[in-house]
Amino acid sequence: MNDVHVKDGVDSETVEAVKALSGTYKYGWNTEIEMEYAPKGLSEDIVRLISEKNNEPEWMLDWRLQAYKRWLELKEPNWAMVDYPSIDFQDQYYYARPKSMVEKPKSLDDVDPKLLETYKKLGIPLKEQALLAGVEAPDGERKVAVDAVFDSVSVGTTFQAELKKAGVIFCSFSEAVKDYPELVKKYLGTVVPVSDNYYATLNSAVFSDGSFIYIPKGVRCPMELSTYFRINAENTGQFERTLIIADEGSYVSYLEGCTAPKRDVAQLHAAVVELVLLDDAEIKYSTVQNWYPGDESGKGGIYNFVTKRADCRGDRSKVMWTQVETGSAVTWKYPSCVLRGNDSQGEFYSIAIANNMQQADTGTKMVHLGKNTKSRIVSKGISAGKAQNTYRGLVSMHPKAKNSRNFTQCDSLLIGDKCGAHTVPYIEVKNNSSRVEHEATTSKVDDDQLFYCRSRGMGEEDAVALVVNGFCKEVLQALPMEFAMEAQQLVAISLEGSVG
Amino acid sequence: MLEIKNLHVQLEEEDKKILKGVNLSLEAGKVHAIMGPNGSGKSTLSYVLSGKKGYEVTAGSAHLEGNDLLAMAPEERAAAGLFLAFQYPVEIPGVGNMTFLRSAVNSQQKLRGEPEMTAGDFLKAVRAKAQNLKIEPDMLKRPVNVGFSGGEKKRNEILQMAMLQPKMCILDETDSGLDVDAMKLVSQGVNALRDNKRTFLVITHYQRLLDHIKPDIVHIMAAGKIITSGGPELALEVEKNGYADLLEETA
Ligand SMILES: Nc1ncnc2c1ncn2[C@@H]1O[C@H](COP(=O)(O)OP(=O)(O)OP(=O)(O)O)[C@@H](O)[C@H]1O
Ligand SMILES: [Mg+2]
Numbered sequence: 001m002n003d004v005h006v007k008d009g010v011d012s013e014t015v016e017a018v019k020a021l022s023g024t025y026k027y028g029w030n031t032e033i034e035m036e037y038a039p040k041g042l043s044e045d046i047v048r049l050i051s052e053k054n055n056e057p058e059w060m061l062d063w064r065l066q067a068y069k070r071w072l073e074l075k076e077p078n079w080a081m082v083d084y085p086s087i088d089f090q091d092q093y094y095y096a097r098p099k100s101m102v103e104k105p106k107s108l109d110d111v112d113p114k115l116l117e118t119y120k121k122l123g124i125p126l127k128e129q130a131l132l133a134g135v136e137a138p139d140g141e142r143k144v145a146v147d148a149v150f151d152s153v154s155v156g157t158t159f160q161a162e163l164k165k166a167g168v169i170f171c172s173f174s175e176a177v178k179d180y181p182e183l184v185k186k187y188l189g190t191v192v193p194v195s196d197n198y199y200a201t202l203n204s205a206v207f208s209d210g211s212f213i214y215i216p217k218g219v220r221c222p223m224e225l226s227t228y229f230r231i232n233a234e235n236t237g238q239f240e241r242t243l244i245i246a247d248e249g250s251y252v253s254y255l256e257g258c259t260a261p262k263r264d265v266a267q268l269h270a271a272v273v274e275l276v277l278l279d280d281a282e283i284k285y286s287t288v289q290n291w292y293p294g295d296e297s298g299k300g301g302i303y304n305f306v307t308k309r310a311d312c313r314g315d316r317s318k319v320m321w322t323q324v325e326t327g328s329a330v331t332w333k334y335p336s337c338v339l340r341g342n343d344s345q346g347e348f349y350s351i352a353i354a355n356n357m358q359q360a361d362t363g364t365k366m367v368h369l370g371k372n373t374k375s376r377i378v379s380k381g382i383s384a385g386k387a388q389n390t391y392r393g394l395v396s397m398h399p400k401a402k403n404s405r406n407f408t409q410c411d412s413l414l415i416g417d418k419c420g421a422h423t424v425p426y427i428e429v430k431n432n433s434s435r436v437e438h439e440a441t442t443s444k445v446d447d448d449q450l451f452y453c454r455s456r457g458m459g460e461e462d463a464v465a466l467v468v469n470g471f472c473k474e475v476l477q478a479l480p481m482e483f484a485m486e487a488q489q490l491v492a493i494s495l496e497g498s499v500g
Numbered sequence: 501m502l503e504i505k506n507l508h509v510q511l512e513e514e515d516k517k518i519l520k521g522v523n524l525s526l527e528a529g530k531v532h533a534i535m536g537p538n539g540s541g542k543s544t545l546s547y548v549l550s551g552k553k554g555y556e557v558t559a560g561s562a563h564l565e566g567n568d569l570l571a572m573a574p575e576e577r578a579a580a581g582l583f584l585a586f587q588y589p590v591e592i593p594g595v596g597n598m599t600f601l602r603s604a605v606n607s608q609q610k611l612r613g614e615p616e617m618t619a620g621d622f623l624k625a626v627r628a629k630a631q632n633l634k635i636e637p638d639m640l641k642r643p644v645n646v647g648f649s650g651g652e653k654k655r656n657e658i659l660q661m662a663m664l665q666p667k668m669c670i671l672d673e674t675d676s677g678l679d680v681d682a683m684k685l686v687s688q689g690v691n692a693l694r695d696n697k698r699t700f701l702v703i704t705h706y707q708r709l710l711d712h713i714k715p716d717i718v719h720i721m722a723a724g725k726i727i728t729s730g731g732p733e734l735a736l737e738v739e740k741n742g743y744a745d746l747l748e749e750t751a
Contacts, residue, residue, distance in 0.1 A: 447553065452590035454574035455550045455583075456600075456660065457608035466603060470594030470643065 025292055026493065028262030031118045031232050035151070036102060038095035040235075044068060047205050050095050050152075054174045054208070057181065067194045067204035074198045080361040081390040081422060082330045084303065087268060094206045096233035097153040108156045115155050119148055122259060124228045126158060143223035144255070145170055149240055151233045152208035159223065166222050168252075169214040173241050176212035183214055187245055191274035191311040191338075199270040199332075200307040203239045207272070210240035215250035215281075224480060226255035231291070231302065237268040244274070246281035248314065253284040255483055258327070260292045264300045266329055271306045279314030279341065284322070286479050288487055291327035293494075296385070298357030301329025308335035312344035315370070320347040322478045324487040325362060326494040334392065336365035339373035339401070346375040349478040351487070353494045354387030354419070363393035363424075368401035368434065377408040380472045383419035384495055390422040397434040404434040412442040413471050415464065415495065465492035501699040502526040502549075502668050507560035509541075509548050509724075518544045520724035521560070526668070529696040533710055534703045535735060536721035537743050542703045543587050545721075546670045550584045551577050564668060578604075579611035581667030585657035585674050587703075592644040597656065600644045601626060601663055608664060629662045633689050634682075650677030658689045669693070670701045675709035687712030707739040720746055 038049050047068045051061040076086070100112035108116075108126055119126050126148055145159035147170065154172030163170050169180060176184050194204045211227040231238045246252055260267065269291065275283050285308075294301025304327075310319040321335040337346025348364040366375035375395065383389040395406045412421035423440050445467055453463035469476065469488055476484050502524070509519035518541045526532050534542055548555050549562055551574035562569040564580055572580065592600065606616050617625075630640060633655045645653050654674050661669055671690070675683055690700065690713050702713060710718075710732065718734040719726045720743070728734070728746060738746070 446590075448590050449592050451550075451552050451574065452586070452592070453600075453603075455552075455578055456604035456664070457575050457578040457611060458603055459575050459607065460573075462603070462607060466595055466600070467592060470592055473594035 025262060027122060027259035027290065028292060029121075030261035031114060033112070033114050033232070034099040035096050035233055036099050037093050037233070037236070040093055041090040042094060042206065046094050050206055050208055053095060053097070054177070056174075056177055059181075059185065060177050063189070063194070064205050067201055068206075070195055071198070071201040071205055074201055077198055080332050080392070081388060081424075082332060082359040082361050084266070084330050084359070087303070091235070092268065093233065093236040094239070095208055096151040096236045098150065101150075101153050101155065105156065108158065111156050115148075115150060118150070118230065118232070119155075119228065122228070122230065124148065124257070126156060145223055145225050147172060147211045147225075147227045149209055149211070149227060149229045151231060151236060151238060154209045154211070163222070167216040167219055168221050169212065170225050171212055173207070173210040173212050173243065176243070180212070180214070183245065184212070184243070187243060187274070187276050189274075191276060191309050192272050192307050196307060199305040200272050203241060203270050203272045203307070206237075207239045207241040210242045210271070212242075213244040213252065213254065215246045215252045217247045218249045219247075220250065221252040224253050224255060226257070229256070229258040231260035231267060231269065234263055235265060235267070237270065239269075240271050242271070242273040243276075244283060244285075245276045246278065246283050246317075248278045249280040251282045253480060254286070255480060256285075256287045257290070258288075259290050260302055262292055262295075262300065266294070266301055266303055268303050268305070269328075271308075273306070273308040273335075275310035275319060277310065277312045277314055277317035277319055277341075277344075280316045281314055282318045283310065284320045284480075285310070285335075286483055287323040287325075288483055288490065289323065289325045289327055289331070290490060293327050293356070293358050294329040296356045298329065301358075302327065304328035304331045304333060306333045308333065309338065310336070310346065311338045312341050312346065312370075314344070315341040316343045317341050318345040320349070320478070321364065322349040322475065323351070323362075324475070324479070324483075324490060325350070325352040325360060326490045328360075329358060331358075331360040331362055333362045334364055336367065337375060338367045338369065339375065339404075340369045342370040343372045344370055345373065348375075348377045348379070349475040350379045351382070351472045351475045351491070352379070352389055352391075353382045353491060354384070354389040355494055356385040356387060358385075358387045360388070361390040361392055363391045365394040366396070366406055367394075368397045368404040368406070371400065371402045371404070373401055373404045375406045377406070377410070378474050379408075379410045380475055381410075381412045381421055382415070382468055382471070382495070383412070383421050384415035386418045388420045388422070390424060392424045394426040395428070395436050397429040397431055397436065399430045402431055402433045406436045408436075408438045410438070410440040411471070412440075413445060413468065414442065415445045461492070461496060464495055468492075468495060501528045501565060502701070503561075503563045504549075505561045507545070507548070507562060508558045509544060509555050510558055512554050512556045518555075518724055519548070522721075522724070522726055524719065524726060526699050526701060528699055530716045531694070531700040531702060531713060533715040533718045533735060534701065534721050534726075535705065535718065535738055540721045541724040542721055543672055546584050546672050546701075546703065549577075549670065550574055550582060575607065575611065578664075578666075579608045583661050583664055583666035583669050585654070585661060585669070585671045587672040587676070589645050589653040589657055591646045593646050595644050596641055597644050598626065598640045601660060604660065605663055626659075626663060629659055632692070633659055633662075633685055635659055651679060651682045654678055655682060655686060658686050662689060662693065665693075667697065668699050668701070670703070672703045673705065674702075675704055675706060683709065684712065707735050710735050722747055
């Protein structure tokens with residue numbers, strides 16, 4: 001494979017892959033495995049039970065209980081441009097783990113073969129090897145460490161020993177609470193406070209597991225880190241929590257992927273992600289979100305209500321969010337940057353695809369607090385079928401954020417005439433030395449472009465995939481290479497049946 | 501190679517007749533030219549042959565090597581060997597020219613059930629052909645036709661043609677927008693593809709292209725019909741006297 005070929009838009013392999021997958025959702029199968037559930041519904045007892053299952057110390061339980069009390073007083077938000085039947089919080093499970101995970105396996109070799117098989121089938125290698133089949137590493141060996149989260153528990157984390165040598169901590173959240181309580185206590189809830197919003201508060205009470213990362217001072221993490229989330233159990237919500245701390249002058253690139261089986265009943269996924277960046281630290285956070293989107297009539301699918309925020313506490317720190325959102329029935333998600341440190345930078349690159357009956361309300365918040373802070377937003381929304389896609393973004397320049405800059409580019413692409421695209425920018429500038437630029441476009445997939453492609457031999461769906469991948473190019477380029485390939489394929493697959 | 505019989509075409513959206521009984525018979529290995537006043541239906545003919553939406557064929561037929569073209573999808577026509585160099589090549593933002601070419605070549609090979617070209621062979625071929633057309637390597641990486649000058653777009657069409665090796669090539673005003681040197685390059689590119697099997701239909705307004713690409717037969721199209729056909733001398737006559745006399749003769 002040559003460089004020109006990989007860097008450009010869609011490639012022949014993509015088109016191949018799409019053809020081979022002729023079905024629609026590729027990850028809709030289910031793992032038959034014996035599970036242990038907490039009783040249905042939500043109560044103080046359930047919160048205590050989750051804490052007990054995780055063998056948590058008292059302080060963690062107290063934190064959860066406070067959150068739970070608070071949640072009882074809150075109302076579900078309704079300002080997003082999404083519409084779904086109200087959720088019965090008593091009619092679902094808050095904790096589900098494979099029985100084979102009751103005794104935490106000592107090493108990956110001891111993990112239930114059924115679970116290992118599940119991740120193998122998903123293409124997620126839980127073996128410590130140079131990774132991601134089918135991708136040739138350009139500059140020698142490339143490693144990716146994986147934390148695999150299955151329903152409510154982390155199944156295992158690879159490359160832990162090698163990372164430890166570099167001083168990097170990468171483990172499941174439940175392990176971190178036990179092994180690194182000081183770090184967790186110091187940072188948990190400091191970026192997304194318990195009281196932040198309805199779903200964040202709910203998560204704080206009932207989160208079961210997730211990933212924890214600490215990169216020490218001056219360390220460049222020697223490999224990519226990633227978490228792969230799989231919802232398997234029925235009628236079960238997944239509530240995970242991710243906390244990443246990048247100490248002074250450190251760097252890490254983190255990837256996150258998500259899938260779920262096809263189920264007729266919608267399922268809730270409410271995660272909280274907190275990133276802490278100290279002086280001169282840098283975090284790249286990439287997501288390929290491919291939860292089950294529901295069927296063509298809108299039945300089933302994941303409700304994805306997620307709070308993600310980065311706190312650039314340190315001067316000159318830098319965070320980059322890149323997301324490819326192709327799945328979920330309803331998405332409600334605004335990865336944000338609080339640019340507190342002077343000269344800190346935040347970037348947000350997003351592709352959000354909504355097909356059939358999917359609804360996406362997503363965007364970002366850039367809160368400029370420090371001097372000379374910079375932010376950049378590039379959002380590409382694609383709507384097809386009867387889907388509704390909303391970009392909602394806040395750019396706020398505080399009085400002390402002198403000489404700060406924001407640039408926002410927000411493009412929408414429509415396929416067919418039954419879908420919708422909406423752009424809702426909120427801009428607040430409270431000092432006169434800062435500048436905010438906002439550009440927005442809405443276009444339709446152009447018949448002339450499709451005809452041009454087809455007259456050169458490409459089928460109609462390949463032509464759409466090619467044009468749409470071109471439209472998303474800036475964002476695809478921001479992804480690590482392994483994800484860029486996967487994302488291109490996903491773009492094509494999620495648009496199947498959108499033309500003709 | 502290509503047989504067009506009594507082709508009648510109107511717009512799908514409104515009741516406007518554009519082609520009113522076109523007859524053309526193009527033999528393998530020959531170069532045919534079509535000239536004719538603006539709006540006479542030359543581009544429409546090329547679009548209908550390639551399968552563009554928006555036109556309705558109300559009568560007549562078109563066959564490529566005996567296959568009913570009008571019953572095929574645009575991509576099937578391409579795989580069967582039909583190629584149109586567009587009068588106005590389309591821009592595709594974000595899609596690299598090289599990626600586009602590779603996709604096109606692979607798709608056609610796949611539709612024909614042929615083995616795919618390896619990435620290495622493909623690259624070699626593109627680079628060599630691009631060099632012949634004086635297309636800078638940089639243009640291969642840039643998005644398809646975006647920001648290309650008029651002449652660059654036309655050369656890019658010929659590069660696609662050279663890569664796809666079609667049997668039946670339609671060139672719609674490929675000479676317009678070309679400077680003198682580019683005209684030579686493009687003509688050389690076309691002539692290099694000429695052999696006793698490949699057929700060309702060259703749509704143009706000017707004799708100067710036909711100085712380089714010598715036609716076997718010249719047709720004059722007016723108001724949706726071929727009104728007369730002849731040898732290369734017919735093009736010279738148009739160049740000298742315009743269409744008035746010819747239109748009168750056939751009126
Ligand atoms: N989609 C369309 N909508 C309306 N009119 C059309 C359409 N397509 C073609 N026409 C009309 O049909 C006629 C023939 O157009 P066509 O582009 O085929 O002419 P041409 O011979 O290629 O002209 P030129 O030499 O200027 O390129 C013109 O009058 C044109 O305006
Ligand atoms: Mg024309």
